[in-house]
């Protein structure tokens with residue numbers, strides 16, 4: 013393989029595709045590669061990579077979109093907090109339209125609650141500084157890549173004594189759901205394309221268990237089409253040769269041990285917790301809760317009345333997030349459910365699998381295309 017391939021060069025992508033096809037001839041069976049990163053999901057769909065691969069190689073998306081895996085109960089709690097007088101709820105934009113049990117944050121804002129879209133946790137902290145008479149809650153949703161930025165804002169709030177800055181932690185970590193997927197007989201994964209951004213923080217070593225415990229090969233990859241195809245080629249070669257190893261193909265930014273400073277910052281504020289993932293249920297140790305000594309900043313401890321969590325009727329996001337079905341297999345896809353009228357979370361976020369398929373793949377053969385439906 014060529015490490016010098018120009019990023020995004022169509023000729024380089026085509027050359028990788030040809031090499032994947034040659035390796036795939038040795039397989040004698042269909043193989044399924046799962047990516048667990050919303051940015052990869054989007055990149056694969058936008059570049060049409062699925063259609064370049066031989067029918068023996070199927071790419072599916074796993075639970076890599078943080079907004080998509082956030083359970084409906086979290087959004088219910090965020091809405092309840094927003095209804096408390098004197099509270100300002102701050103959030104990344106993607107979460108605004110995610111359906112809750114009875115509405116959405118967008119609807120609660122329309123009803124008069126103070127819900128503001130921010131671009132970073134520090135923006136939320138600034139709102140807290142500017143509004144000392146209000147309680148400002150930041151909806152902290154994201155994987156290992158996002159958590160250090162939230163921990164940084166918390167550190168600043170502590171140092172500058174900003175008492176009215178709280179977070180509602182919905183943070184999740186990626187290895188536990190991958191372990192759950194590897195054990196799930198309903199999910200057939202032959203290899204994992206590992207998330208580049210997450211790996212920058214946790215290091216490639218954090219995924220060694222995939223090969224060691226489950227004999228599944230995996231590759232840490234970047235985000236250009238050539239990065240992805242390079243990973244696919246390496247994994248198909250591993251499968252063809254019966255090898256299970258974790259390969260770091262993003263070593264220009266990912267180290268084996270990750271980013272120790274970011275890890276220490278996260279560890280100062282957060283502790284491992286059992287949390288619910290949409291579609292996957294409760295996974296032990298898969299989330300991060302605020303440490304008890306920061307309880308005064310923990311919005312999950314604020315007493316609110318919550319409805320019984322209610323998933324949107326007919327939505328099959330849970331199966332999408334496990335890679336069990338492709339979006340066109342949901343009867344609501346591209347009819348009732350579109351990015352303008354999303355029924356489920358997977359159609360709301362630009363990193364969601366349903367949104368990516370809607371934007372880039374619905375006229376391109378869908379699940380009947382090469383490698384689909386297997």
Ligand code: SF4
Pocket residue numbers: 326327328329332339342343344345346349350354355356357358359360366
């Ligand atoms: S197409 Fe819409 S309703 Fe169907 S699984 Fe995706 S988000 Fe849910």
